[in-house]
Amino acid sequence: MSHTDAAPLGPAGPPVKSNGDERLLHRSLGRRLMGRPELGSVVGAAAVFVFFSIVAEPFLRASSLSTVLYASSTIGIMAVPVALLMIGGEFDLSAGVMVVSSALISSMFSYQMTANTWVGVGVSLLVTLAIGAFNGLLLTRTKLPSFIITLGTFFMLTGLNLGFTKLISGTVSTKTIADMEGFESARTLFASHLTLGSVDIQVTILWWIVLVAVATWILLRTRVGNWIFAVGGNADAARAVGVPVAKTKIGLYMGVAFAAWVSGQHLLFSYDAIQSGDGVGNEFLYIIAAAVGGCLMTGGFGSAIGAAVGAFIFGMASKGIVYAQWNPDWYKFFLGAMLLLATLLNAWVRKRAEEKA
Amino acid sequence: MARVRRRGRVVSAVLAAALGASLAGCSSTGGLRAEQERAAKAAGGKAAVNTPRWTFAMVTHSGDGDTFWDIVQNGAQQAAVKDNIKFVYGHDKEAQRQSQLVQSYIDQKVDGLIVSLAKPNAMKDVVAKAEKAGIPVITVNSGAEESKAFGALSHIGQDETVAGEAVGEELNKRGRKKALCILHEQGNVGHEQRCDGAEKTFKGDLQKLYVEGTNMPDVQSSIESKLQSDSSIDAVVTLGAPFAPTAVKAKEQAGSKAEIDTFDLNAQVATGLKDGTLGFAVDQQPYLQGYEAVDLLWLYKYNSDVLGGGKPVLTGPQVITKKDAAALEDYTKRGTR
Numbered sequence: 001m002s003h004t005d006a007a008p009l010g011p012a013g014p015p016v017k018s019n020g021d022e023r024l025l026h027r028s029l030g031r032r033l034m035g036r037p038e039l040g041s042v043v044g045a046a047a048v049f050v051f052f053s054i055v056a057e058p059f060l061r062a063s064s065l066s067t068v069l070y071a072s073s074t075i076g077i078m079a080v081p082v083a084l085l086m087i088g089g090e091f092d093l094s095a096g097v098m099v100v101s102s103a104l105i106s107s108m109f110s111y112q113m114t115a116n117t118w119v120g121v122g123v124s125l126l127v128t129l130a131i132g133a134f135n136g137l138l139l140t141r142t143k144l145p146s147f148i149i150t151l152g153t154f155f156m157l158t159g160l161n162l163g164f165t166k167l168i169s170g171t172v173s174t175k176t177i178a179d180m181e182g183f184e185s186a187r188t189l190f191a192s193h194l195t196l197g198s199v200d201i202q203v204t205i206l207w208w209i210v211l212v213a214v215a216t217w218i219l220l221r222t223r224v225g226n227w228i229f230a231v232g233g234n235a236d237a238a239r240a241v242g243v244p245v246a247k248t249k250i251g252l253y254m255g256v257a258f259a260a261w262v263s264g265q266h267l268l269f270s271y272d273a274i275q276s277g278d279g280v281g282n283e284f285l286y287i288i289a290a291a292v293g294g295c296l297m298t299g300g301f302g303s304a305i306g307a308a309v310g311a312f313i314f315g316m317a318s319k320g321i322v323y324a325q326w327n328p329d330w331y332k333f334f335l336g337a338m339l340l341l342a343t344l345l346n347a348w349v350r351k352r353a354e355e356k357a
Numbered sequence: 358m359a360r361v362r363r364r365g366r367v368v369s370a371v372l373a374a375a376l377g378a379s380l381a382g383c384s385s386t387g388g389l390r391a392e393q394e395r396a397a398k399a400a401g402g403k404a405a406v407n408t409p410r411w412t413f414a415m416v417t418h419s420g421d422g423d424t425f426w427d428i429v430q431n432g433a434q435q436a437a438v439k440d441n442i443k444f445v446y447g448h449d450k451e452a453q454r455q456s457q458l459v460q461s462y463i464d465q466k467v468d469g470l471i472v473s474l475a476k477p478n479a480m481k482d483v484v485a486k487a488e489k490a491g492i493p494v495i496t497v498n499s500g501a502e503e504s505k506a507f508g509a510l511s512h513i514g515q516d517e518t519v520a521g522e523a524v525g526e527e528l529n530k531r532g533r534k535k536a537l538c539i540l541h542e543q544g545n546v547g548h549e550q551r552c553d554g555a556e557k558t559f560k561g562d563l564q565k566l567y568v569e570g571t572n573m574p575d576v577q578s579s580i581e582s583k584l585q586s587d588s589s590i591d592a593v594v595t596l597g598a599p600f601a602p603t604a605v606k607a608k609e610q611a612g613s614k615a616e617i618d619t620f621d622l623n624a625q626v627a628t629g630l631k632d633g634t635l636g637f638a639v640d641q642q643p644y645l646q647g648y649e650a651v652d653l654l655w656l657y658k659y660n661s662d663v664l665g666g667g668k669p670v671l672t673g674p675q676v677i678t679k680k681d682a683a684a685l686e687d688y689t690k691r692g693t694r
Contacts, residue, residue: 056586057586058582058585058586061585063585063611063612064582064585064586067578067581067582067585067610067611068578068582070574070577070578070581070610071574071575071578071579074574074575074578110384110388111387111388111389112388112389113383113388113389114383114384114387114388114389114390114391115382115383115384115388116382116383116384117384118382119382158421161422162421162422165422166422166427170692171424171427171692172422172423172424172427173422173424173599173623175624175690176387176624176625176628177387177388178387179386179387179391180384180386180387180388181384181385181386181387182382182384193610200610266574267573267574270573270574270577270606271573271602271603271606272602272625273599273602273623273624273625275422275424275573275599276422277420277421277422277423277571278571278572278573279571279572280571281571281572282571282572285572315578318575318578318579319578319579319582322566322579322582322583322586323582323585323586325586325587331543331567332543
């Protein structure tokens with residue numbers, strides 16, 4: 001539990017700071033809550049929840065809630081490291097396709113080698129982490145904007161996914177590996193669900209909660225957390241006081257890669273054959289979730305819990321529309337409007353909070 | 358220096374571990390080995406005719422990595438081998454770029470063209486240019502109405518509305534009352550025609566549900582929520598084979614009793630039909646679309662034959678149920694059904 005005070009580095013350091021500062025001594029609990037980045041999104045989530053509880057009768061059932069949570073978790077798992085990366089001041093446009101790459105690698109390796117599926121899962125972890133490290137290394141070495149670097153990776157991965165899948169399996173989707181050894185145990189870890197009473201809990205929800213908890217602990221309780229805020233707030237100042245900027249950024253990209261691996265294995269063991277063209281466009285969902293959850297697009301400010309709430313808003317909005325039985329022709333419009341409203345409410349609440357504090 | 362060496366050692370240790378694990382951790386079931394054993398009886402392709410080696414080009418509106426068009430291509434390639442044809446293939450889901458591809462094949466003076474007319478207006482001019490350059494054109498898959506007017510020899514494909522109607526009738530036969538039609542691409546004309554066709558002949562109530570086709574968990578949770586919100590739905594029809602197994606998972610999660618049916622076929626669907634998790638599949642036989650297109654172009658060049666008399670040659674719908682599934686399983690695995 002080491003505290004390194006990084007407050008002077010960024011324009012907005014972590015709101016929970018060391019106790020030595022006299023200016024913070026008299027802040028009440030309410031005031032401190034107001035300064036949290038996720039506050040606005042929590043209010044937004046409550047608004048979306050109440051709204052769909054009223055307009056969609058089946059929305060409040062326990063079974064529906066577990067569906068909403070599942071939808072949220074598949075975005076949420078990725079939104080967590082993407083939020084950390086955004087706090088660190090960078091983007092990753094390759095995140096959506098990387099999920100599919102990770103699933104393809106593990107499926108094709110197991111199939112082609114006729115290996116136990118766990119071997120494929122392990123190889124996939126190594127390769128996916130290497131892709132993340134590649135993003136980070138290229139970014140820190142070339143000093144090009146992350147938008148360009150990861151856009152390049154995005155296209156390369158999209159091409160590799162299709163090219164390799166066709167080259168190796170002869171078709172555009174992978175062959176099923178459901179009859180191979182190790183499949184059942186891997187499915188238990190990545191794609192099972194447990195029943196609690198009448199509610200079905202998908203294992204992705206647990207992965208999501210664990211990732212949020214770990215990320216929150218890193219951000220608020222470790223030195224690395226301070227580094228992340230520092231490099232996102234002002235990289236030059238951070239470097240001047242000895243923060244390992246390059247290492248931090250590479251680590252953040254590898255964090256995204258790790259989550260992409262988890263999501264990819266979920267895809268694979270849930271649907272056992274993978275379409276090589278999937279995943280394109282999902283990177284925006286992750287970024288949206290982080291942004292709705294209060295992460296600043298410019299870096300230096302945000303939280304993992306906020307990103308989780310953002311993913312939850314997205315899950316509620318996208319499934320709530322189905323529960324409400326609205327005319328499907330307008331589906332995308334409703335979704336966009338809902339997200340915009342949640343974000344606006346979020347920004348408004350934060351502004352008021354900042355004025356009061 | 359010591360640090361560099363240590364890093365090198367870590368990398369090689371990791372690689373060795375991965376390699377070792379892959380050698381030790383073999384699966385005795387499934388995988389490539391099982392497939393190779395199955396494929397032992399595969400036949401080698403040889404030309405069956407001694408006509409000149411013509412070049413035929415196919416340009417479709419397929420996106421990257423589309424299962425369906427992959428099978429069309431397989432059919433075309435196999436016919437090309439038999440007919441001593443050099444077969445080239447291009448695709449782009451943007452109509453403008455698709456027409457540019459056709460133009461580039463006209464510039465290369467190919468001997469025959471196969472095009473899909475998903476967005477007919479954008480393709481009209483370029484098809485006319487091909488006619489003018491003396492290149493015979495056959496349209497496949499979409500564009501049944503426009504094909505003749507644009508001057509193509511024949512059209513080979515399925516009428517989407519007719520295919521939809523077949524689904525509606527099959528649902529009636531199975532005594533279904535309330536069906537859900539899952540569209541995985543919003544704004545795709547063919548998808549709308551399928552659902553509308555089904556609605557036309559289906560005596561019960563049919564509702565549409567749009568899902569994000571490139572995001573499987575979203576497909577699953579959307580179908581799940583729809584089934585939860587309306588427990589009277591007793592049939593779910595997906596418009597593409599990869600979505601059928603996902604619909605089955607959604608149904609199980611939602612605790613629904615609905616029957617899952619689908620358009621198109623793949624290995625997973627064939628297995629699903631065999632073990633009864635899927636009700637039926639409506640196949641438009643994409644292999645046939647590719648195979649016939651190349652073969653008809655060859656027949657035209659060789660013998661001036663034209664099939665269909667200006668009317669589309671239909672490749673579907675073929676309704677496949679449990680009793681056909683076993684025979685089709687092997688064909689789906691090799692990518693021709």
